[in-house]
Amino acid sequence: MKKTLAVDMDEVIADPVKKMRSWYERDYGIWLSDEQIHGKDMKEAVPPEQSYIFHEYLNTPGFFRDLDVLPGAQDVLEKLNREYDLFIVSAAMEFPNSLKDKFDWLADHFPFITWHQICLCGSKSLVQTDILVDDRIRNFSRFYGRKILFAAHHNVFVKGYEKAIGWEGVASLLL
C-alpha cells in the first residue's frame, strides 16, 4: 500500500506572500522587503495598527484565485502523486471566501489532483497521514507521522525539524 502524504497549500505550493506584498504596497505605498519579513509573519512586519490588513486581504473573494505557483511544485507533486496516496490539506476555514477559489486554483494548476484528494479544514489536528509537508509547525503539534517543514520566510529561525528548502528539497527527501 502506498504511504499517505499530506501537502499544505499556502507558502508551500501557492504564493500568497507576493500578493500580500503587492496589495500592501497598493494600500500603504511600501513594498515589504525580504529583510523586513525575514523570520516574521507578515502582520509582525508592519506597524501594529496595520496588522489587521492581512486578514482582510486573505478573506477577500478572489485573493487566492490567481496566486502564483511556487517553483517546482507542479513537477514534483505530479511525481509524488504517482508514488504516494497524496492529499492537499489547507487550513482554509478561517477564510471562508477562499474555499471555492482554492478548489478552482488547484483544478487550474494541478489537474492531476482530483476532488477526492482535497481537504479544506479549520484545524489540521484531525488529519493523520504518514507524512505532512507544511510551513507551520503549529500544524505538527498533534500530528503523529513524519513532519517535513517547508522553508518559508517566517520559519527561518525554527529549528528541530526535518526541513525542505523548496520543491527540490522535498523531491530529494521523498522521491
Place this chain on the structure above:
Amino acid sequence: MKKTLAVDMDEVIADPVKKMRSWYERDYGIWLSDEQIHGKDMKEAVPPEQSYIFHEYLNTPGFFRDLDVLPGAQDVLEKLNREYDLFIVSAAMEFPNSLKDKFDWLADHFPFITWHQICLCGSKSLVQTDILVDDRIRNFSRFYGRKILFAAHHNVFVKGYEKAIGWEGVASLLL
C-alpha cells in the same frame, strides 16, 4: 484530554433528502415516497435515465444553504461540544459549489461550532478521530476509531455496525 469526535453533515445533522424530493417533484411531478427510497440511494430510486439529476441538484449553488436541521441535532451537538473535541467533517469536495453554503449553514444553525472545528474534504480517509458518526459505511473503511452508523433511509439494510437511531440514539451512546 477530551476524546475527539467527528460528525458528518448530510443526513446526520442536515436534511438534503427532503429538498432532493422536493426538487425532483418540481422537475418530474412525482414525490418519492418513503417506500420508494427505503434501503436505496436517491439515484437508485428513480429510472436510470433520471439518476444524474441528483448530482446536478447537489452542485447547484444554494442547494445546501437552507436545508432543514435534523431533529435533535442542535441540542445534542451543543452538549457533545462541551464533552468532546468536536469536528464537523463533510465529504463536500465533490460539490465545490456547496463549500461556502455549508460553512454559512453551520454558522446559522450551530453558532457554538467555530471555524476551527469544520473540515470539508474529498475522502474522509485522512481523518482520524476517536469517534466518527456517519451515515455512510464507505467513510469507515480506513477509519481506526469507534464507528457509529447514523440511521438513514439508505442504510436500513446495513448490518454489523454500532447504529444510532436519530440524535436521541447518539445521545444515549455518547452522553
